Structures are given as C-alpha cells and as structure tokens.
Amino acid sequence: MADKKPAKATESKATKTYHISKRKEDNRWQVKAEGADKALKLFLTQDEAIAFAKKTAGNQDARIVIHKADGSFRRLTY
16 A cells, blocks of 8 residues: 655645725725724725735735625635
8 A cells, every 4th residue: 555645735824814805985995804893004996905915915924815896806815
C-alpha cells in the first residue's frame, strides 16, 4: 500500500475578509471587515474602495470580496 500524502489546503491562508459594497443610505462605497458593524472607510467610487481594500488586505494577508451596486457579487476574492 502506498503512503498517503496529506491533502494540500485549497483555501487561502487569509484570516480576515473585507467586503466592498455600496451603501443605500448615501450611495457611497464602503470597505467593511466581515462581521463588523461599521465601515472602515467610505469612498465616492468603487475603484477608490478597491484600491484601499487591496492595500489594507495586502498588509494583513486578507482577502477581498467585491459586490456590485445591487449587492450581488462582482468578484468573490481578490
């Protein structure tokens, strides 16, 4: 019988997830940590929010989930 090698983890090592979504109350884009009550920062454009989230996530080895204006997923992970 051949030795079995441990399966490689297919999930990211990221421990934190940031969501980029559009707020209905003021139409601003927010970057929000998963499970948080408040946004980290607000932006006028989605591109600005994505740039901020990339920088923040890159410093923490976190992942990013981007939502469309209607709330559906644009991109599941960055």
